[in-house]
Amino acid sequence: MIYLDNHSTTRCDTAVVDAMLPWLTQEYGNPHSSHAAGIAAADIIGRSIATVAGLVGAKPDSIVFTSGATESNNLAIRGVCLHPRQKRRHIVTVTTEHPAVLDVVEDLKRDGFRVTIVPVIQSGSPGAGIVDIDRLAAAIDDDTAIVSVMAANNEVGSIAPMRAIADLVHDRGAVLHCDATQVLGRSPIDIAAMDIDLVSGSAHKFYGPKGIGVLVVGGGDRRIRLRPQIVGGGQQRGIRSGTMAPAMAVGLARALEICTESMDADRVRIRAMRDTLWQRLCDGIAGIELNGPALGGDDRLAGNLNFRLPTIEGESWMAAAAEVAFSTGSACSNVDPTPSHVLMAMGLSESEARRSARFGIGRFNTMDEMERASAILVEARDRLANLA
Ligand SMILES: Cc1ncc(COP(=O)(O)O)c(C=O)c1O
Numbered sequence: 416m417i418y419l420d421n422h423s424t425t426r427c428d429t430a431v432v433d434a435m436l437p438w439l440t441q442e443y444g445n446p447h448s449s450h451a452a453g454i455a456a457a458d459i460i461g462r463s464i465a466t467v468a469g470l471v472g473a474k475p476d477s478i479v480f481t482s483g484a485t486e487s488n489n490l491a492i493r494g495v496c497l498h499p500r501q502k503r504r505h506i507v508t509v510t511t512e513h514p515a516v517l518d519v520v521e522d523l524k525r526d527g528f529r530v531t532i533v534p535v536i537q538s539g540s541p542g543a544g545i546v547d548i549d550r551l552a553a554a555i556d557d558d559t560a561i562v563s564v565m566a567a568n569n570e571v572g573s574i575a576p577m578r579a580i581a582d583l584v585h586d587r588g589a590v591l592h593c594d595a596t597q598v599l600g601r602s603p604i605d606i607a608a609m610d611i612d613l614v615s616g617s618a619h620k621f622y623g624p625k626g627i628g629v630l631v632v633g634g635g636d637r638r639i640r641l642r643p644q645i646v647g648g649g650q651q652r653g654i655r656s657g658t659m660a661p662a663m664a665v666g667l668a669r670a671l672e673i674c675t676e677s678m679d680a681d682r683v684r685i686r687a688m689r690d691t692l693w694q695r696l697c698d699g700i701a702g703i704e705l706n707g708p709a710l711g712g713d714d715r716l717a718g719n720l721n722f723r724l725p726t727i728e729g730e731s732w733m734a735a736a737a738e739v740a741f742s743t744g745s746a747c748s749n750v751d752p753t754p755s756h757v758l759m760a761m762g763l764s765e766s767e768a769r770r771s772a773r774f775g776i777g778r779f780n781t782m783d784e785m786e787r788a789s790a791i792l793v794e795a796r797d798r799l800a801n802l803a
Pocket residue numbers: 422423482483484485486513515565567568569594596597616617618628747
């Protein structure tokens with residue numbers, strides 16, 4: 416198996432597992448107990464929080480651990496909108512957001528919220544897939560409680576200009592939430608400098624364990640009030656109750672630390688692998704077309720490749736090239752067999768979306784895998800074309 420689906424999830428780094436293990440088997444105190452075992456567990460959580468805060472440009476008391484980005488997005492958006500002191504009744508987001516944002520705002524309509532979903536730059540234009548900034552500016556009004564924009568898209572890798580968006584949002588007195596799940600650990604992020612109020616991330620996207628995420632609350636100077644979505648023991652300052660998980664906190668922090676140390680070198684290596692894969696596929700398959708921003712620029716994730724085939728459907732291609740793990744839509748919503756809502760929102764036809772494939776190249780891939788994968792993929796496509 417050649418694993419090229421790193422937007423969906425990543426392999427947990429063995430160095431991360433090694434750092435986690437003692438906190439499962441030896442130091443297993445409840446971090447909320449006041450005996451020595453509890454104090455040791457609380458201490459390692461405090462150190463993990465300090466590490467994460469330092470790596471993302473946030474204050475330690477702004478870090479909230481969750482079960483993953485889905486929960487972080489729910490807590491951010493529902494938390495702001497449903498706070499008892501919230502007077503504003505309007506939410507703004509973007510057509511290409513993850514379902515963990517789109518389904519939340521859809522649900523809030525039932526609580527009486529007005530929702531505006533802003534389009535993205537259409538396929539065929541430079542920066543395809545990036546939010547249309549003019550339409551975003553026009554959508555925000557004095558009743559807007561929160562604007563939710565993802566830092567980078569999980570299907571086409573398009574990167575949003577978050578700093579400029581922060582100014583637009585704050586000029587109207589609204590709160591900015593950013594789903595940074597695909598960016599955390601992949602590109603540098605300084606939440607204070609970017610002036611983002613709420614940032615979601617998930618450890619399993621950056622070589623950490625599945626089951627822990629983070630919400631950074633109050634990156635800038637503004638006071639962000641959140642209504643808790645999980646109540647119970649009052650842990651994490653009452654924002655997210657439940658016994659904290661020391662091993663998971665260590666895993667998230669260690670994974671982010673490792674990613675940050677090698678981030679610049681990894682990005683160069685990953686981009687070179689992605690470009691080689693694309694070149695080999697273009698050489699072997701006539702008429703394939705890129706989806707999303709151009710590969711050379713800074714507005715696309717280095718490891719992302721998304722394109723459409725001239726005739727064959729992505730699902731058939733995937734079945735014919737079973738040794739290569741890739742995706743034909745967003746793996747996060749694969750239970751839903753409809754064509755990708757991201758590609759459709761970029762103006763692709765249903766047929767074009769169905770003929771599309773997504774690859775995510777990661778830190779553990781090698782150039783040799785690009786050569787082998789492209790050979791398998793081209794051969795599988797030829798086989799299918801001959802059957803047609
Ligand atoms: C952009 C984005 N947001 C949210 C999620 C959900 O993350 P999690 O699996 O941690 O709930 C994903 C991926 O699954 C994603 O790519």
